[in-house]
Amino acid sequence: MKLKTALMGAVAGMILAPMAYADGHVGERGRDGNVNIIYWQAVSTMNPYLSGGTKEIEAASLVIEPLARYDAGGTLVPFLATEVPTIANGGVSEDLTTITWQLKPDLLWSDGTAVTAADVIFTWQYCTAEGGGCAQAAKFEGVESVEALDDLTIKITFEGPKPYPYNAFVGGQSPIIQAAQFADCLGPKAPECTDANFNPIGTGPFTVTNFLTNDVISLAANENYREPGKPAFATVNFKGGGDAASAGRSVLETGEFDYAWNLQLAPDVISAMMAGGQGEVLSAFGTNIERLEMNLTDPSPSLPEGERATVMHPHPFLTDGRVRKALSIAIDRQILVDVGYGPAGQPNCNLVPAPALYASDNTECLTQNIPGAIALLEEAGFMPGPDGIRVNADGVRLSVLFQTSTNAVRQDVQALIKADWEQIGVETELRNIDAGVFFGGDPGSPDTFQRFYADVEMYTNNFEGNDPQAYLAAYKCGNEPRPESQWQGENINRVCDAGYDAMIAEYAATSDPAARAALAIKMNDFLTKDNNIIVPLIYRGRVSARSNTLGGVELNSWDSELWNIADWYRISN
């Protein structure tokens, strides 16, 4: 009997010891069991080079990693590299044409082979291969060559001076993939390598054990992860699908999931869910701007396909800056925030809202000005017609087709903007399109945001990191989506201005931070305050939810939200 008690005591002690150990956030790998993550937009591939979607980039960040990432504060931290190269430490050359990265020694892929400079070079070749549609090609723009100085040293040479050289291999969008696994997947063969695209071999904290397209991904801790004792979780159950409301509910009310991504829900809906007491809502502000894009070309269906919404036909009334300005100042942005965003949004007039150095002091649009808007429209020659809708002498009616993606908050905002525009005599027709189609980028669909078969559209966009060069350079002549470019391109408004193009060129050649900031503000003001081609509405935070039992989460709005999942742990009650 005594022996039995003693044995049981010993067993109990052995069970209790690791539990006490787990309370501190360190311990052996996989000590905290399983973590459940829900992304209400399901993931279709684990290869971010084949999809521009945020969900794919974030899911891939569990498995494959870049040389450096942005942390929650927006500063670069080395991941696979030993340090971030700068001019001061000699990593970036004085003439700004090369950058030299040093890999951490003894890095292993999850299959046990060594990570070398050859893998990094291969990643560049993979994305720039002839005949391949690399979704992250912008990251490698201006890169002339990538070469290995030795097994662990990579030198990137640019075509000209690059004041901001941290694009290639930095951030969740351009992680390093294994040369051995993807060697036969170059160019047009890239989408055919299903096995590699679904189960990439990586250096990240987890590896894929089972991938079901557009459904569930099962992952397990990577035995070869470089930091001992991490990740704390042995497995990840990464569920996709549903909608924002049910995802929020599953974390905040029922506690089935530990982490839910991107809760674009009205503030009263979120606070009702918070009453469930199972979790908390996190938000972080990066550079997300919910904006109205004004179409400068004519989207009328009476135009032949191929000419519709192209620069061949200017828009009948949105090409008049006074009309665009009237539409902007007629909107009461504070009400939009109160109804749709709450603490997760602020009224805003800038395309580049952050970092502080780059943000213009543009606040004119913050106060609604109906009389001012009416005066502008009358100055432009639009007088009220018999039905109250303004018409000009040529019979052009101010009737606007306003489209966005299907989401309860966006539809509420649409209704409010429609009411504002009604007051100044502008007729608004609302249209909402399923998010999968709207953001899907399918060149065959007439409903994508790039095709822009509408007068005005609303969505959110942002830039990664803390330099808006590529973001502002998008609005250059020739970068507009058009039939010849398979309707791809980032100049959604079809802006074409020689002065603005000159500023883009000047910006790329400027290296002094203060001068760059001043130029960025000028470019921002050109697009927003001076011309109202882009009408910013709300500076949006990322909003996600975590369960009360999940620790270590640091919401990052500059990179993948799962950037530090290796540090997540279970808080035991």
Next chain:
Amino acid sequence: MTDTATQELAPLKVEKPRNQWLDVWDQFKSHKGAMAGLIFLIFITLFCAFGPLLWNVDPGKLDVRNKDVRPIYMLLFDGEAKVNWANPMGTDNLGRDIMANIMQGGRISLAVGWTAMILAVLLGTLIGVLAGYFRRLDGLLMRFTDLVLSLPLLPLLLVMMLLFRDPLRATFGPENGIFILIVVGIGITSWMQTARIVRGDVMALKEREFVLAARSIGTPPRRMITRHILPNVMSPIMVSATLGLATAIITESALSFLGLGFPSDFPTWGKILFDSVDRMTAFPERVIWPGLAISLTVLAVNYIGDGLRDALDPRIRGL
């Protein structure tokens, strides 16, 4: 014994010929569920059709200061509830009046239901009668029916949206364009059951003696169908029509619920339901009222169909 029978003949009581439809009505009246359904359907139709004349509130008018008003009966449970006699059924999160929205939404939902049903029944009857009466067309038409039966409605409507939305919008305006699209979409995907039932009945009728007799005196097929066949298949047609109305309302609601179909500021019962789901726990009335309207209308119509089937069947009517 020579006297003739002087037995007075009782005057022959000639019953006034009764209209057949009066018999149908008598039988229908005896079906309690059908009567209740009919009364409800008339009520909801009047409510939606003439309600807005009495309740003159614009369903699209936003009034953010007056948002989230609870229905007036909430006072019974909670004296502190935010209520307002100007909005007896409350307002939504943007301050739109819910009663006005339910009336407006009902107009659209019922209009879609009736029109799509009529379209489906016309198509179904036409194809069913042709297939049943003309043997040569039978194989072709029935294979075509099988083909359409295997088409999934949702992807089909998505494709139709893609192809026809812009031209219809340009011709009929945004709301009417979508209305036509949805009605046609529902109509051309729900006639198949009617067609199959009608075909079966027509084939059975075709072999009956009265049809043979009519044919022997040289009745042409056109007359044969309109005079002898169609009146005899009326009863299954009317029953499938009522069921079709219910299906059409539900399909429209499902489409709106999925966020397809009408523009977001254009209320239908399904759309009101869809918009309210996020706040279901805090404001249950916003899903209960449109939900009740949909299910009661569908239930009412089903009961009417049930009653009509009994009433139109001479065997049940006891003749």
